[in-house]
Amino acid sequence: MAKVIFITKTNDAVEVEGDSGSLMELASANGVTGIDGDCGGVCSCATCHIYLTPDDFKKVGTPDEIESDMLELDDNVTQYSRLCCQIEVSDNIDGMTFRVAN
Amino acid sequence: MQNTHTEPNLLEQSVVVIGASHGGVNFAFTLRQQGWLGKITLLDSDPELPYHRPPLSKKTLQSDDVKSTPLKVEKAYTDSNIDLCLGQRVTAINKQSKTITLKCGKQIAFHKLVIATGCSPFIPPIKGLIDTVDDKGNAQYFAMRTHADAVAIKTALNKSNDKQVVIIGGGYIGLESASSFIALGAKVTVIEKQQSILSRVTSAVMSDFLTQLHISKGVDLQTAKDVVQIKHTANKHYVVCSDGTQYPADFILVGVGVRLNTELAVTAELALEQGIKVNDVCQTSHPDIFSIGDCTSHFNKIYQRWIRLESVQNAVEQAKTAAQFLAKNSEPVPALPWFWSDQYEYKLQIVGLSQGYNEIVVREESPEQFSLWYFINDTLLCVEAVNHAKAYVLGTQAIKQNIKVNKRILSDLATPLAKQHLLET
Numbered sequence: 001m002a003k004v005i006f007i008t009k010t011n012d013a014v015e016v017e018g019d020s021g022s023l024m025e026l027a028s029a030n031g032v033t034g035i036d037g038d039c040g041g042v043c044s045c046a047t048c049h050i051y052l053t054p055d056d057f058k059k060v061g062t063p064d065e066i067e068s069d070m071l072e073l074d075d076n077v078t079q080y081s082r083l084c085c086q087i088e089v090s091d092n093i094d095g096m097t098f099r100v101a102n
Numbered sequence: 103m104q105n106t107h108t109e110p111n112l113l114e115q116s117v118v119v120i121g122a123s124h125g126g127v128n129f130a131f132t133l134r135q136q137g138w139l140g141k142i143t144l145l146d147s148d149p150e151l152p153y154h155r156p157p158l159s160k161k162t163l164q165s166d167d168v169k170s171t172p173l174k175v176e177k178a179y180t181d182s183n184i185d186l187c188l189g190q191r192v193t194a195i196n197k198q199s200k201t202i203t204l205k206c207g208k209q210i211a212f213h214k215l216v217i218a219t220g221c222s223p224f225i226p227p228i229k230g231l232i233d234t235v236d237d238k239g240n241a242q243y244f245a246m247r248t249h250a251d252a253v254a255i256k257t258a259l260n261k262s263n264d265k266q267v268v269i270i271g272g273g274y275i276g277l278e279s280a281s282s283f284i285a286l287g288a289k290v291t292v293i294e295k296q297q298s299i300l301s302r303v304t305s306a307v308m309s310d311f312l313t314q315l316h317i318s319k320g321v322d323l324q325t326a327k328d329v330v331q332i333k334h335t336a337n338k339h340y341v342v343c344s345d346g347t348q349y350p351a352d353f354i355l356v357g358v359g360v361r362l363n364t365e366l367a368v369t370a371e372l373a374l375e376q377g378i379k380v381n382d383v384c385q386t387s388h389p390d391i392f393s394i395g396d397c398t399s400h401f402n403k404i405y406q407r408w409i410r411l412e413s414v415q416n417a418v419e420q421a422k423t424a425a426q427f428l429a430k431n432s433e434p435v436p437a438l439p440w441f442w443s444d445q446y447e448y449k450l451q452i453v454g455l456s457q458g459y460n461e462i463v464v465r466e467e468s469p470e471q472f473s474l475w476y477f478i479n480d481t482l483l484c485v486e487a488v489n490h491a492k493a494y495v496l497g498t499q500a501i502k503q504n505i506k507v508n509k510r511i512l513s514d515l516a517t518p519l520a521k522q523h524l525l526e527t
Binding site: 025028029030031033036038039040041042043044045065066069070072073 | 128131137154156157161171172173174175178179182296414415418438440442444451489491492494495498499
């Protein structure tokens, strides 16, 4: 079980919890603004872009080649960017706070 | 009833959306996010909570429980005060009274209406096709459009002993399904009428690659074959072609294209241009009626022609454009079409439209990772990338920003594919 917080572009904090699936599915199911997941979670659209804290980024891991290339579609990419369709909901991310990029 | 009363303030008006798939759902939520206060009614004839369609032929079909991926959880509709009415078929749009009529006879009034009815699979009138049934009379020929379709197909596959499936039509739906059926251990025949698969939408280079891919995975791929009849024995169906060849099937998947769901627009006398004709902000010829998604046709500013797109991205972007215009009078952003398809371990990503190209530059990092760059003279029209997201992203940036691509560097594998090398400013 993981409880996480998304901070939207307008600084709204949305707390959500889940125990499986991708972080994108969890966010979009709960209507987090800015997480669209238009491609359904297959790393094809880059509409689920989030920023992690440096520590959390280390813990979650770096994006693979396709994901880092897809992130380049967004002008707002940073070294702590991830597409959250590629992050699994698990105990590993419990307590983390993510900033929504768009 | 004539609408002679003073209308409420714009943001307090009632909006009715016909069709609750990618377009309709995204429209409703964006409209609410943009500050719309009035009633939003979202209708669909499909009784299921709206779901992602692209995974149906891929992840959904391959999963054991054939579960759909909802676009939003049920609670999200309540939280956003969107009145979701499922299993409701709309039979008429009454422009004069500004109401719609449901099949049950009920009428719903609107100030603004959105038609997001999409399209339906075309089932060709092949002799004997509708008699393709099992011993209990259940249809054993299917389309792949709804979640119910995916469930029915999986049921047919699970109960067939020989797991023989014939797919009529070598388009994206047929090929993605073929890839899933192979993963599920089925014997797959794909029958395509044209000389090559995907000939309507891609080049011979991509068509040949996908042909070899499917053959190497064990698909019996038959092109230039015209299906004329389905014959039946007690426990098998046979797909018969005009040259006399026939292919045994436990069930049949039909993926030969779609018919636009424009009946409501036609009877409401809205202007058509292949599909429902819409302007830059998705308004139809009636100022209070909008239309989005597969059923529409728009004049694309990038390609300077009327186009109709069957894609999730187009539905979603038109939904956002229409909602932002309606609530905030926002200017639209010219949309660049993009698509994707997953087949076996290959990810195909396409940006732009290749029609009209006179040159293809191939960038092949390896047989498993390459991209096709379609140009008309020096203008980049489209990039098709196989396991090559970098090419897809660079192509998107080049087309969107109208940046010239250096073709010589593009085809030179010694130079890494990167923005600073490739794009000429």
